Amino acid sequence: VMYGYLKTKLPAHQFEQLRLSYPADSPTTLNNEQSGKFTSSLMPMLQQEIKKRELLEMEGTHVGSNAWVIDGSKTNTGYPLLGGDPHLG
Helix, strand or coil: CHHHHHHHHCCHHHHHHHCCCCCCCCCCCCCHHHHHHHHHHHHHHHHHHHHHHHHCCCCCCCCCCCCEEECHHHCCCCCCEEECCCCCC
């Protein structure tokens, strides 16, 4: 969703610099057929994670293990620098 929004707001060259890419000829961890086999067995784990986040009031996309920010007073441009590891998988 975020990339869809950014694609409508940014020039193509800027969007391509931000977009996460994975070489098309590289293997995926699981192909579609394999990943479908694991869905039902992983659902209880996902439901537990959702309950834990609700209990700890950690709902939303803002939660991440490696999200960080540097105040604009510490950057050359004066703008804050945001970073994070989206843990694609």
